[in-house]
Amino acid sequence: MPDWIDLLNYSFLISGFTIALLGLILVLSLHQINKWTRCFFIVFFGMLTFYIGVNASSYISILFWPDYAFWSQLLMFIYSAVSPLLILMLDIYLIKICNENLHKSLLFFLCTSMTVIYLVLLSTTWFTDFIYYFTTDDGYNRGPYYPLLLAPPAVMIVLTLVGIIRRRSKLTPKQFTALLTYVETPLICTVLQMFSHGILLVIIGTSVSALFMFIFLLLDHVERAMNQSEENAMQKASIMKLQMRPHFIFNTMMSIYYLCEQDPAKAQKVTLDFTTYLRKNFTAIANDNTVPFSEELEHTKAYIGVEQVRFEDRINVEYDIGHSEFRIPPLTLQPIVENAIKHGVGNDNESVTINIKTVHSDKQTVLSVTDSGIGFDGTDNNDPHIALDNIKQRLQMMCKGSLTISSAEGNGTVVTVIIPDIS
Numbered sequence: 001m002p003d004w005i006d007l008l009n010y011s012f013l014i015s016g017f018t019i020a021l022l023g024l025i026l027v028l029s030l031h032q033i034n035k036w037t038r039c040f041f042i043v044f045f046g047m048l049t050f051y052i053g054v055n056a057s058s059y060i061s062i063l064f065w066p067d068y069a070f071w072s073q074l075l076m077f078i079y080s081a082v083s084p085l086l087i088l089m090l091d092i093y094l095i096k097i098c099n100e101n102l103h104k105s106l107l108f109f110l111c112t113s114m115t116v117i118y119l120v121l122l123s124t125t126w127f128t129d130f131i132y133y134f135t136t137d138d139g140y141n142r143g144p145y146y147p148l149l150l151a152p153p154a155v156m157i158v159l160t161l162v163g164i165i166r167r168r169s170k171l172t173p174k175q176f177t178a179l180l181t182y183v184e185t186p187l188i189c190t191v192l193q194m195f196s197h198g199i200l201l202v203i204i205g206t207s208v209s210a211l212f213m214f215i216f217l218l219l220d221h222v223e224r225a226m227n228q229s230e231e232n233a234m235q236k237a238s239i240m241k242l243q244m245r246p247h248f249i250f251n252t253m254m255s256i257y258y259l260c261e262q263d264p265a266k267a268q269k270v271t272l273d274f275t276t277y278l279r280k281n282f283t284a285i286a287n288d289n290t291v292p293f294s295e296e297l298e299h300t301k302a303y304i305g306v307e308q309v310r311f312e313d314r315i316n317v318e319y320d321i322g323h324s325e326f327r328i329p330p331l332t333l334q335p336i337v338e339n340a341i342k343h344g345v346g347n348d349n350e351s352v353t354i355n356i357k358t359v360h361s362d363k364q365t366v367l368s369v370t371d372s373g374i375g376f377d378g379t380d381n382n383d384p385h386i387a388l389d390n391i392k393q394r395l396q397m398m399c400k401g402s403l404t405i406s407s408a409e410g411n412g413t414v415v416t417v418i419i420p421d422i423s
Helices: 003-029 035-064 069-097 106-126 146-166 173-195 201-241 246-262 264-285 293-314 333-345 388-399
Strands: 132-135 139-142 315-321 352-361 364-371 402-407 413-420
Touching: 003 035, 003 201, 035 069, 035 201, 069 106, 069 132, 069 146, 069 173, 069 201, 106 146, 146 173, 173 201, 246 264, 246 293, 264 293, 293 315, 293 333, 293 352, 315 333, 333 352, 333 364, 333 388, 333 413, 388 402, 388 413
Parallel strands: 315 352
Antiparallel strands: 132 139, 352 364, 364 413, 402 413
16 A cells, blocks of 8 residues: 555544544533533444544554454454444434334334345355455455455445435424535445545545534534524513503503593593503514604603603603604613603602603614613513613614613703614
8 A cells, every 4th residue: 555545544533533533522512502412422422432443543553463364353353343323323313303103204214134144244254255254464454356255334424425315304404504515425425435545535435424413513503503592582571561560551540530530631641641651562462673753752741741641740851853764673762761750750749751762873872861860770580571671682683783771960850872774
């Protein structure tokens, strides 16, 4: 065998072993993925590392200790026996993520049958020289039927390839790409190795495609986790839209009750404001898109009108609407104003002044709500209405906006919402 082939194989073995070991270390360091997937890839990369390690030991034994033909043959038999199991494990993973029954799977049955045939053929190498044989003179030699040994793994790869394509609709794009790459690369390497004497193409092809497959599947896991997080946030937002403080409704109804006798005209106005407030709240429940700012402002004014009946002259609201031609997630401005009122006049006899201002500059709209109260905690998880953290999530997801909280000059708080223009 030419020296350059030995050097090439050394580099393939070292590179393959390093890649397989890197994959194993990566899986062991990850605890965020589900238990079954983590255990699967620990076994998978552990088996791949063992496969390449034994392969390297066999190759070194053949080159440097040809007199120990038995040990060289034993090492080759061990790593050769592991080879189809790497394909069979991929079939198990494919069937698992497609939620199919392993014991009823035709793909698993056919690939298991090919594995058995392969192991039977491999076992004959101890008794015949048809496939390959060892001598103390020139070490390892391929027999006339060596390609026959590679046929069952090639058939397994083709079956797996067909299985992946048939299940494409059940896989995410990244899962499909990852599994397809892992199958195609060793298939090409197996065919080439049938006709390239002595070059260990399958080793480097299998290790590189295995790491690529795992990274792509990991990216898919992260992407699906992020999508699930966004979906949970939206569901949480929808649920929280339904929640209104019972004492707020009770106090409003009682105010209307007394006003009906004391000031019927005012009772009518409060009833109209309260009806508008409820209508906007329930409309927001079914709305997954942004709304014109004018609608959100109308909702907020209706809420303020209801609260001003209860607190009378203790609530003063100033409007400085320099820009209104933009869209905003529903229930953004109203909960901010509600928090300002709650923390400004809710627990004492103090009054609060609230300034609502909008400006447009530098291709973005800035909405600010400034109050003269004592301030409030934007992460108040005990508040049964929409917390500001939830508003932040919806702003980011629905219009790439942001929300910040800062102290106003003197007393009070400034809540600033920034919404970039849609290009």
